Amino acid sequence: xxxxxxTPKSKVGKWFNDRLPLLTLANHLTDYPTPKNxxxxxxxxxxxxxxxxxxxxxGLVLAMHYIAHADMAFQSVEHIMRDVNYGWLIRYIHAxxxxxxxLAVYIHIFRSLFYGSYKSxxxxxxxxxxxxxxxxxxAAFLGYVLPWGQMSFWGATVITNxxxxxxxxxxxxxTWLWGGYSVDNPTLTRFFTLHYLIPFLILGLVVLHIWxxxxxxxxxxxxxxxxxxxxxxxxxxxxxxxxxxFALLMFMIVFAFFVFYTPNILGHADNYIEANPLVTPAHIVxxxxxxxxxxxxxxxxxxxxxxIAMLSAILILAALPWLDTSKIRSAVFRPLYKQFYWILVxxxxxxxxxxxxxxxxxxxxxxxxxxxxxxxxxxxxxxxLGFKERTTPVPLSITEPILGGSPNLAAVKKKDxxxxx
Amino acid sequence: xxxxxxxxxxxxxxxxxQFNSNAAEKVEYLKTDWSFKGPFGKFDRAALQRGYxxxxxxxxxxxxxxxxxxxxxxxxxxxxxxxxQAKAIAASFEVKDGPNADGEMFMRPGRxxxxxxxxxxxxxxxQAANGGAYPPDMTVLVKARGGGVDYIYSLLQGYEDPPxxxxxxxxxxxxxxxxxxxxxMSNQLSDGLVEYSDGTNASVEQMAKDVTTFLMWTAEPHLxxxxxxxxxxxxxxxxxxxxxxxxxxxxxxxxxxxx
Numbered sequence: 119x120x121x122x123x124x125t126p127k128s129k130v131g132k133w134f135n136d137r138l139p140l141l142t143l144a145n146h147l148t149d150y151p152t153p154k155n156x157x158x159x160x161x162x163x164x165x166x167x168x169x170x171x172x173x174x175x176x177g178l179v180l181a182m183h184y185i186a187h188a189d190m191a192f193q194s195v196e197h198i199m200r201d202v203n204y205g206w207l208i209r210y211i212h213a214x215x216x217x218x219x220x221l222a223v224y225i226h227i228f229r230s231l232f233y234g235s236y237k238s239x240x241x242x243x244x245x246x247x248x249x250x251x252x253x254x255x256x257a258a259f260l261g262y263v264l265p266w267g268q269m270s271f272w273g274a275t276v277i278t279n280x281x282x283x284x285x286x287x288x289x290x291x292x293t294w295l296w297g298g299y300s301v302d303n304p305t306l307t308r309f310f311t312l313h314y315l316i317p318f319l320i321l322g323l324v325v326l327h328i329w330x331x332x333x334x335x336x337x338x339x340x341x342x343x344x345x346x347x348x349x350x351x352x353x354x355x356x357x358x359x360x361x362x363x364f365a366l367l368m369f370m371i372v373f374a375f376f377v378f379y380t381p382n383i384l385g386h387a388d389n390y391i392e393a394n395p396l397v398t399p400a401h402i403v404x405x406x407x408x409x410x411x412x413x414x415x416x417x418x419x420x421x422x423x424x425x426i427a428m429l430s431a432i433l434i435l436a437a438l439p440w441l442d443t444s445k446i447r448s449a450v451f452r453p454l455y456k457q458f459y460w461i462l463v464x465x466x467x468x469x470x471x472x473x474x475x476x477x478x479x480x481x482x483x484x485x486x487x488x489x490x491x492x493x494x495x496x497x498x499x500x501x502x503l504g505f506k507e508r509t510t511p512v513p514l515s516i517t518e519p520i521l522g523g524s525p526n527l528a529a530v531k532k533k534d535x536x537x538x539x
Numbered sequence: 540x541x542x543x544x545x546x547x548x549x550x551x552x553x554x555x556x557q558f559n560s561n562a563a564e565k566v567e568y569l570k571t572d573w574s575f576k577g578p579f580g581k582f583d584r585a586a587l588q589r590g591y592x593x594x595x596x597x598x599x600x601x602x603x604x605x606x607x608x609x610x611x612x613x614x615x616x617x618x619x620x621x622x623x624q625a626k627a628i629a630a631s632f633e634v635k636d637g638p639n640a641d642g643e644m645f646m647r648p649g650r651x652x653x654x655x656x657x658x659x660x661x662x663x664x665x666q667a668a669n670g671g672a673y674p675p676d677m678t679v680l681v682k683a684r685g686g687g688v689d690y691i692y693s694l695l696q697g698y699e700d701p702p703x704x705x706x707x708x709x710x711x712x713x714x715x716x717x718x719x720x721x722x723x724m725s726n727q728l729s730d731g732l733v734e735y736s737d738g739t740n741a742s743v744e745q746m747a748k749d750v751t752t753f754l755m756w757t758a759e760p761h762l763x764x765x766x767x768x769x770x771x772x773x774x775x776x777x778x779x780x781x782x783x784x785x786x787x788x789x790x791x792x793x794x795x796x797x798x
Contacts, residue, residue: 154794193606196679200760210765357790360783360787364780364784371773371776371780379578379766379769387683387687388683390758
């Protein structure tokens with residue numbers, strides 16, 4: 119940003135900018151050179167920002183009417199649904215917004231995996247992203263507990279009990295988390311506090327995430343380093359702004375469909391039954407976005423090892439920039455990686471499916487195979503592939519074809535032709 | 540545009556999995572036409588009023604409706620009783636109020652602002668009166684059961700004699716739609732049980748449908764507003780999306796297209 123020479127035109131603007139260079143920042147954001155071949159998978163960053171703001175704004179309003187007390191939480195949610203003006207709308211946006219947020223973040227993460235956006239020099243962006251993802255899962259879990267329905271209560275019981283797997287101090291930690299000897303009112307009040315706090319931590323990390331992105335600039339579908347600004351780039355405003363806006367509107371149509379026409383389909387019916395410590399639901403299932411990790415947890419017979427496996431499944435992503443040894447970023451030029459990528463996508467979907475099923479018989483077997491493959495992909499396939507794979511030639515720039523004529527010219531053209539659409 | 544199909548496909552796949560997983564271990568429920576289903580669905584006003592009558596005369600002796608107030612019966616999108624009718628309904632119940640100036644609790648006729656009167660003092664009393672089973676509160680019952688309205692509708696008509704080999708304890712009944720088939724509520728509906736003021740024939744099927752419609756409304760009192768607003772919101776979004784799409788094309792046409 120500092121090499122950016124910018125002087126506001128107005129006197130007042132200049133006076134202010136000399137004291138706090140907000141206008142320089144605004145100028146940087148509008149002029150920010152962006153690769154012109156970004157496809158629609160790149161619009162999910164903007165969509166995620168929208169999701170975060172939506173969750174924070176609706177959440178603030180809900181918090182004005184919600185009562186974090188074990189005897190009143192369920193009732194206060196019904197009060198929001200019935201008596202608060204448009205309370206039903208705000209709550210349904212917030213509840214479905216969580217699902218939409220995760221849908222978008224999974225697309226965002228898998229986009230990064232396909233185009234190798236996590237590789238040098240973007241490791242820090244990636245790691246901040248993983249921390250954001252972890253905090254999102256924590257916020258979603260804590261938020262699901264707040265309505266104090268059956269699934270809230272038993273979900274909280276199951277998840278907090280995972281900490282008891284820690285040797286020696288486990289039981290103590292669980293009691294400390296609960297604020298008592300079972301999930302009860304103290305648990306609810308602290309969960310509410312943390313649920314309120316985490317989104318603002320995420321917001322701060324998002325600023326860092328974008329800041330870190332603006333140092334090397336965006337990766338792009340062909341994964342090459344580009345000169346900035348150049349013929350390969352367009353200014354962020356208006357080109358990317360309007361494109362992100364268009365994609366966001368498409369996303370909002372899907373979002374609106376869920377909110378207005380099937381607002382409860384992604385939730386569990388049991389959560390409309392008030393929490394009852396004496397009655398355990400037949401199946402305790404987390405929300406859909408946590409199912410793959412739930413499947414990994416249950417596929418390991420030992421409790422402690424299961425928890426370790428589940429945590430490693432997420433944390434292994436942070437090591438990804440070093441596990442993937444290939445110098446080529448984009449899967450477009452990595453024929454083998456491309457195939458393994460889609461197998462991984464299928465693997466995660468299968469894990470999500472078996473996560474919703476009872477952990478027995480064939481489902482358990484499938485879960486175990488899928489879990490093993492998940493780790494195999496990151497720990498064996500990716501490191502080996504970097505050395506063994508024969509990549510196809512990579513173009514030197516977005517606008518110019520490869521020197522000496524390339525068999526891959528068609529691919530480059532295809533990737534670059536989005537602006538004709 | 541191709542990417543949109545890919546994205547939509549992925550979304551469909553994601554939620555396809557989800558629906559599938561929810562659909563596990565379901566029995567075929569009885570089907571009927573619900574007026575409130577679909578993007579333009581509305582409640583059948585007469586069915587809601589009849590449904591209230593069935594709830595009041597049959598269900599309410601055991602099942603509470605604790606999140607509903609008598610004023611809700613008047614509100615738009617509900618049974619829409621007239622204010623006089625609702626006041627009369629409320630006044631027909633005795634509500635415990637107080638303490639008065641002497642520190643005594645006293646009984647008075649209900650008002651519109653009162654919550655529906657509970658059939659039992661507390662959960663223990665309800666259990667004691669029902670062989671240990673607690674009749675669940677009915678306000679959000681249809682949202683609290685996996686099969687929703689179809690499940691409630693079927694359950695009310697699902698009583699039959701137990702198949703050979705199934706023995707039932709005293710006070711336990713066989714219902715083919717109940718989870719585990721054993722239910723502590725006996726068959727409540729029989730033809731002509733209530734007398735509808737609008738002359739509708741009170742068959743078991745009709746009563747089951749009416750009361751289930753009423754329960755859908757108690758669970759989702761703003762369903763009609765939601766459907767109406769959703770239609771407007773989505774039409775607005777689609778128009779805006781089309782406009783933004785053409786603006787985008789225009790703006791991007793400034794970039795030369797040669798590779």
